[in-house]
Amino acid sequence: MPAPTLPLTGSCRCGRVHIRITAPPLMTAACHCRGCQKMSSSAFSLTAMVPTGALEVTQGEPVVCGTHGPDQDHMACPYCMTWMFTRVTGFDGFVNVRPTMFDDMAWFAPFIETMTSAKLPWVHVPAQHSYDAWPPMDQFETLMADYAARG
Ligand SMILES: [Zn+2]
Numbered sequence: 001m002p003a004p005t006l007p008l009t010g011s012c013r014c015g016r017v018h019i020r021i022t023a024p025p026l027m028t029a030a031c032h033c034r035g036c037q038k039m040s041s042s043a044f045s046l047t048a049m050v051p052t053g054a055l056e057v058t059q060g061e062p063v064v065c066g067t068h069g070p071d072q073d074h075m076a077c078p079y080c081m082t083w084m085f086t087r088v089t090g091f092d093g094f095v096n097v098r099p100t101m102f103d104d105m106a107w108f109a110p111f112i113e114t115m116t117s118a119k120l121p122w123v124h125v126p127a128q129h130s131y132d133a134w135p136p137m138d139q140f141e142t143l144m145a146d147y148a149a150r151g
């Protein structure tokens with residue numbers, strides 16, 4: 001998996017909201033949970049976990065969509081309602097950015113997959129680590145170190 005060329009720029013479906021990240025992701029993931037299936041209108045969602053300060057909204061004003069707290073806020077373009085990123089309440093370590101927003105996705109592959117208990121039977125994601133629920137929080141540090149050290 002090649003490293004992304006920074007900064008990475010991206011936008012929503014209609015192009016009214018633009019984002020940019022200025023640091024490489026700490027980890028990447030695919031999530032098979034029912035919420036992600038509904039919000040992505042597909043089999044699973046994709047995530048790039050980006051250090052919070054490294055995500056900038058460079059055009060437009062994202063609004064809350066999906067779940068409106070208390071644990072997390074999903075953020076969308078106010079016009080086309082594309083789900084662009086997710087902020088976890090009270091946690092400023094990283095923000096979950098939807099990598100399908102980026103102009104360049106060639107670098108992206110999911111390193112872990114979560115909630116495989118809800119995975120559609122025909123789906124195969126080539127992730128290095130699979131979890132039938134959520135990874136325990138105390139495993140994130142090790143997982144991120146593994147991700148940083150990947151080929
Ligand atoms: Zn839009």
Ligand SMILES: [Zn+2]
Pocket residue numbers: 031032033034035036037045115
């Ligand atoms: Zn999910």
